[in-house]
Amino acid sequence: MLKELDVRNWVAKRRSGFSDVSDSVSEIINNVRENGDSALFEYAKKFDNVELSELRVTEDEIEDSYENVDMRLVESLIEAEARITEFHEYQKKDDLWLRNVAFGLTLGVKTTPLFRVGCYIPGGRASYPSTALMTVIPARVAGVSEICACTPPPVNPLTLVGFDIAGVSEIYKTGGAQAVAAMALGTESVKPVDKIVGPGNVFVTAAKMMLREYAEIDFPAGPSEIGIIADSSANPAFIAADILAQAEHDPNAACVLVTTKKSLAEKVSEEVKKQFEKAPRKEIIQKALLNSGFIICDTLEDAISVTDEIAPEHLSIQVYDSLYVLNKVKNAGSIFVGPYAPVACGDYASGTNHVLPTAGYSKVYSGLNVSHFTKTSTVQIIDRDGLEEIGDIVETLAEAEGLFAHAESVRIRRR
Ligand SMILES: NC(=O)c1ccc[n+]([C@@H]2O[C@H](COP(=O)([O-])OP(=O)(O)OC[C@H]3O[C@@H](n4cnc5c(N)ncnc54)[C@H](O)[C@@H]3O)[C@@H](O)[C@H]2O)c1
Ligand SMILES: N[C@H](CO)Cc1c[nH]c[nH+]1
Ligand SMILES: [Zn+2]
Structure with missing residues (x-):
């Protein structure tokens, strides 16, 4: 599957x-x-x-x-x-x-x-x-x-x-x-x-x-994604359930399991097949699974690098030392740590935001948060003493750039 x-x-x-x-x-x-x-x-x-x-x-x-x-x-x-x-x-x-x-x-x-x-x-x-x-x-x-x-x-x-x-x-x-x-x-x-x-x-x-x-x-x-980084401690049925959950959003959804254990990938694949039989929204899931699959890595370090390359919308960490992976991994919209953290919790009710970058864009963007709805202006309050503190630097650099009016706008205040 x-x-x-x-x-x-x-x-x-x-x-x-x-x-x-x-x-x-x-x-x-x-x-x-x-x-x-x-x-x-x-x-x-x-x-x-x-x-x-x-x-x-x-x-x-x-x-x-x-x-x-x-x-x-x-x-x-x-x-x-x-x-x-x-x-x-x-x-x-x-x-x-x-x-x-x-x-x-x-x-x-x-x-x-x-x-x-x-x-x-x-x-x-x-x-x-x-x-x-x-x-x-x-x-x-x-x-x-x-x-x-x-x-x-x-x-x-x-x-x-x-x-x-x-x-x-x-x-x-x-x-x-x-x-x-x-x-x-x-x-x-x-x-x-x-x-x-x-x-x-x-x-x-x-x-x-x-x-x-x-x-x-x-x-x-865009269309939902899950990346799962897992080792032999993971429960294949839980992983399969998380895969089907994101796959049911859209035929263009995609799910990737990154693991150091080929046997885990095989078990997850079997579980996906089993759970798919009972799943509603089969038509959507079937198409989404065509965009999905697994990647086998030699070491946990390699698995972390591959996950960073994928930069998934959601990342589920299901390994022995999940906090180690949490510390190391760089690119993911929202991270779900441990076997009892299904992505569905963040979709609805943990409190984090479920609007997240897809298609590898978590390399450069953060998920939706309050700062997306604000902008900032920098402020400087400078009095006569403050002007003395930096006046020489400004005048020197302005003249070096040939911008003499810049220098004069400081000098006129220092006379
Ligand atoms: N990344 C995230 O944060 C996140 C969060 C929630 C949902 N999602 C994704 O949102 C998407 C929801 O998709 P949806 O389709 O259910 O709803 P949608 O509202 O995104 O799209 C439905 C609309 O798409 C347009 N459309 C459909 N077929 C079209 C066509 N052939 N040509 C032009 N326009 C067409 C229609 O106007 C239709 O009303 C899913 O991909 C889901 O995975 C992503
Ligand atoms: N998983 C979706 C983000 O990719 C969010 C969502 C809303 N409802 C259910 N799930
Ligand atoms: Zn969802």
Whole structure:
């Protein structure tokens, strides 16, 4: 059920998933640019099979959504919200941080929330009330004034409840590349945003990457992935369950087991086959497993290097000395340590964020957090003494660069 993989091809193949759809995504973007809302209505019919007359979700629809969901589900969302909020509150920085570094010279950092952000919440092959929490909560904690959200129709009432609990400002019934285009470029109904965050399939992710000129993005957060680093101490049934869990998201999802034990890879493969028989969403999983497999390494050190090359969205560590691997490994969006840490816990309720870089992008990006919704300005408070402290250096270097007006702007104050 799982094949042996070549690590060098893996990341390249993950990345090409976005460029493969770039022609169709460009066409969608151009249509939204030219036709605004009417393009959004057209794609809702074409891709989601929904005839819409309004794009914006009304207050009444949000209120009614509570009538259409089980109270137990609302309670679970409320509990998840509290855990996610608490973890994200820890990430908050002081609005103004100042440090006196010399007599008359104080330096600092001023942190300001972004004004208007757009959150994409997927809704194609599954609905994602949990992603409503994961995108909106850090924006709210950061102090963003306007939090706009888009998700494909028909919108699951539980997703609306999730938005409401998280504290969104406005919600639109539009999905895919067209939703990203609407948030980046604006339409009659959707006011453009400064930054777009959130995960989605290859169409959504390609659109985010192509529209950066208009709205900044968090990072490419495409089809789900899990990397597992395991040795003979690992339980093959647990690993197989984690593989199927991420595989069921999308035919383009991918799962990689990196291990020092060939026998473990064989056992996991058998377990995947066994658990697959009982799994729903077989069609999706089967395709995702074609992108998945195992890599056998001679040593644990090699396994760590290979894992860093893959830079998976989620990394599950299932070895004797898991803290050793935790210390050594460098590239992963979110790390799950030990046999009793299924990725599903981070997907919903541990409190960490499940919006994470995929396709090897955890080499350079962090998962979604409060800092994605703020920016900083450096500050210097300099008085006459402070100017004396650094004045000579500034004048000397400015003249060396031939920038005499720079030097004079200091000299004039020192006379
Ligand atoms: N990396 C992360 O942080 C993270 C988190 C959660 C989910 N995910 C991923 O989000 C994705 C959700 O995907 P989904 O498809 O269920 O929902 P989605 O909302 O991302 O995509 C659905 C939309 O895709 C568009 N679409 C579908 N087929 C198309 C086509 N042929 N041409 C153009 N547009 C088309 C439609 O507009 C549709 O509404 C999965 O890949 C999942 O793994 C990633
Ligand atoms: N595993 C997904 C990120 O790749 C997040 C998610 C949401 N719901 C379930 N799982
Ligand atoms: Zn998941």
